Amino acid sequence: MKLISSLILAMSLAASAVAAPIDSDKLFRPHEIQNIKLSPNTQYVLQVVLEQDYQRLYLSDMAVETTLKLIELPDEGTARILDFNWIDNDAFVLHYRARGYKAKALMELNRKGDDYDVKFRRIDTKGDIVSYLQQEPGKLLFSKDNRYTSRVDHQLFRIDLAQFKSGNFENAERIDGGLENALSYGYDQYSRRLWAFARDGNDYLIYSKTDNEKEWSKLANIDVFKNEFDPVGLIDDNTMVVISNETTDKKALLEFDLKNQKYGKVLYEHERYDLHDADMSFDGKTVRSVRYFDHGRLVSEHFNREDKYLQKQIRTAFPDKQFLIVDEKPGYEDKLVLAFSSDDPGAYYFFDRSAKQLKNIGERLPEVSKDDLSRAEEIKVTSKDGLPIEALLSRSKNPNGVLLVVPHGGPIGVQETQTFNRETQYLTSRGYAVLQVNFRGSSGYGKEFEQKGVGALGQSIEDDITAAVEHVRSQYAFDKMCAMGASYGGYSALMLAMRYPQDYQCAISAYGIYDLPFLYNASNFDLTEQMQKAIENTVGKDMEQLKAVSPFYMVEKLKVPFLLIAGKKDEIAWFEHSNRLKYRMQQLGVEFEHYFYPNVAHGHSSYFGDRFEMAAVDEFLRRHLKLPHPTNEGYQALLAAEYMRMGDAWNDGLLGDDTQKTFDWYLKGAELGDARGMFNVGAYYHRGELVDYDMKTAASWYEKSSAAGKDIASYRLGQLYRDGDLGVVDHQKSVAYFQKAQDQDHDLAQLELALAECQGLGIEQNVENCLSVLSVEKKDDGTSAFKRFKDRRWLVIAQLFWSENLKSSERSKLIDLVAKLQDIKLQPTTVELDNWGTYQKDYRYNARMRKLNFKGAKSYNFKHDDTTNQVKPGSTDASFGVRVDTVSDADDDIYTLVLARWTQPNVQNCQNIGQYFRYEMDVVKADDSGAYYIRNLDADWERLPFDWRIEVQDMSGNKVFDKVYNSIGGECKAD
């Protein structure tokens, strides 16, 4: 986290002509600043930041410009900060999730010189803070949640911090028993008025009461399906200010008479655009500002002189950007400002008004270079029937001659704006131009404009798009054009390609609707009156007309390459739309490609999904339009990463499981030098999966991967040289690779080096150093890395007990280490053989018995059979083990160790097959409370055609069991 940097009001924009394809890992990711708020006196900025695999909470003191990290949570862990709210200038409530449960804590700041002591206290009181009471410092309005009843049940209290901490509300002032069906509460500091929002069927209910009133008054009852009704504030006891379009064409700011439930004076209406939102003054008496999108650009209009002046000051600093004041506090002039544009993901600034300075707090996507981004140009056209249409054109700084026409979803009530669009920037940075059209039906242009879109699917909506396309093509030269979109945009893209095959060279449709009459009958829920009405209000009800503009009924009209994308869990544009289109196209021999995601709904819920999909889109476009790849430095690595993403999607991932496709994409990635790709391909040869088992080729890929910086490849090579899997045991090489893996930050390499150091293999023996590495304390942060480390350390210690290079005093130290790690008392105990034999599957389940698991096979249960030590290679019955008992009269809290080792005695006869070891160390009760199984041999299936030897020793090193299991006909032969 950088310290806050200051910048003066007049900022200059760095311009650069060099643009490069953006790495989708840097683009498709959450905003780095997830949440940001000012303290009540604006001295502090508190922010939740995602950086370097951690979620961190920072406190910045704006007076002295210092930043303190309060909390750090690993991304992979189970804890997550959800929100926070200031209570006063020295305390805030933190809302978080830990191990799947939501929780909250009070964080109190105690300043000590330049530093802070921050006290964390978990609060178990159920409910939410409605508001901190500005006029009564240290007091809160709290909505206590009674979870013992099935209905929503809240009681409202005025409490102090002590009551909040203790949860004891016995002496708290109860100000209301709660309102039935209330969804949420609010509080207006100045009018001291409580608000409650409730829902009853389609009706949205708004209630209010002052501190002195006993009963709630119903202020409004709005049918959410019928009208826009967005309350802004109350200017007096009977007059609400709302944004509505019930009596106007545009969403306007109106007075609403509560007593008569009627609209009054229009306070503000824009001649062309709907209002987006509005603000009241802090005292709640006047409207302070309204906002709307002018050609997709966010514009704020202010009504008092001071605010107008403030806006002018900020606008001077950001002449080419849009901005929002995201936080400000009554009585203080400093503000938190977010500035952004179509070619800027946005950055937060602290506006120190007295110093007339904007201090940069942080970027939302700091890793994306602004040089690579494209700005949207405003396009105005007139459609075929004379309707004025607005569009946005984003041209690449390195154009490839392709125009992508990207209709938006909806089609009713959705609007393209000049905010930062990740998909557009991904495409423009790779050479494409992107055209987005606010066709009829789009929101933001009034009711009449929106209404014109109803029933205009496949017709005048596409005429609007075509008018914009023709205008753009008359201004700029494009060699090729494709239509692509999602939801309604997916439908529209396909219709454009069907209607104008001479203009479009391809189409890509995702999550679309393709059989319009089917909208009415996709499920019996869609057959309800309310849904039928909603569908009718979007597509119209002329079934024959709907058929005439449905791709499903005319797939033979598609003459260009087509990519169909859908989520099988989609319940907005039901998956059936895509599947019946696919069925019909296959039936009629229309060529197309498709990606159907098994667990995706109406779009991806993960950034990985977005990254994959854009990679798939780019790959499809380049292949069919025969486009060369960009030549920028570093592009090859980006392309390799895209191929790896495609492989990941098929590797039991987004697209299901297809080993061949996974391998093919990984190989393409590897051939372009992707370090992970090279490792993965090596692993296929290592396993002999899809390709012939070939350790030389495997090692060759591992070496390339290691050289390209892949830690696990270096680690794997360390293992192969240590275990002789490459036909020779070479401890020096092994140690060198483990050392390299450690330098590359492999978290287990230090354990392997310790193993070598304890035994003096490939490195000078240094038991003390080895034990100090093994005894290092690790905090359980809930990550898989912690578990991996813990498990591997255990096995390294287990292996060392079998080492002939350790003295008995050093063995004692190992025992002490195990006792310390487990926090138990260990004592040598007699361990006796109980029985041994083979395991067979399908034995009747016995809960007391342990299961044996083999890769590629089902579960096994123990069946004792000591008549044979013959194991049939490759057989699903080829499973074997041993059972021992501890015998002593030790106390209940005394434990002992049972140590087991599996080895392959004849394996040295085989070329390029290394020794396979498996060690097991188990802590068991020293008393004779039960029998104990030496558990499963989790070996690769292919290794079974060899004889196996199992040895068991007790903690003192006494042999308890030693037997060779012969494989039938599986004698190892050199070939």
Added chain:
Amino acid sequence: MYLRKWAAALAALLLLSACATKVENIKQDIQTNQLELGQGYLMMTIETNADLHRIVIGGEKTIEVSQEDVRKGSNHILVALPAGDYYFERVTTNTLAGKVYYDFDDEDEEQDWRFSVAPNGISYVGSFRVRNSNWGFYSSFTLINQSSQALEYLEENFPALLSNHNVSYQGPGEDAFFDVVKSIPQRDNTEVQQ
């Protein structure tokens, strides 16, 4: 959707069980016409996120889809029934506290749970989806039209049956899918003539 939900008393279950006939789900393709006069095949999918106890279908004949065909996942149902009108009557789910049944109304004004079985053909009526939550104490139900997926299933698993019988959509509402895919449009041979 309004449903009458009851914690099932054993006696009530037994009473209803007595009236409902357990039907045999056809698992193997059928080479010859085995329908009796006035019969048709009902085809549907039961897709549930938890094992159900059973589903009772009322109408022309009261039938029961038993436990083994209402397990967690997708269960394809293909049964021969007297042609006529039917509706989903009762679904019994498993909860921590025992079995709970939901009664459907054949005149439900909200959602339509009715369907038909046409004589001599295969009547696809939809995918009956059950979503259980809160350890089974809350369940929601939807009948989803997945005609193309049903047809793919029949083509893969019952090709002979499909070649001998007409398949049609007989669930709530109307759908032209099966009629459309029966027809193969004339190829546009303009380019060839040129």
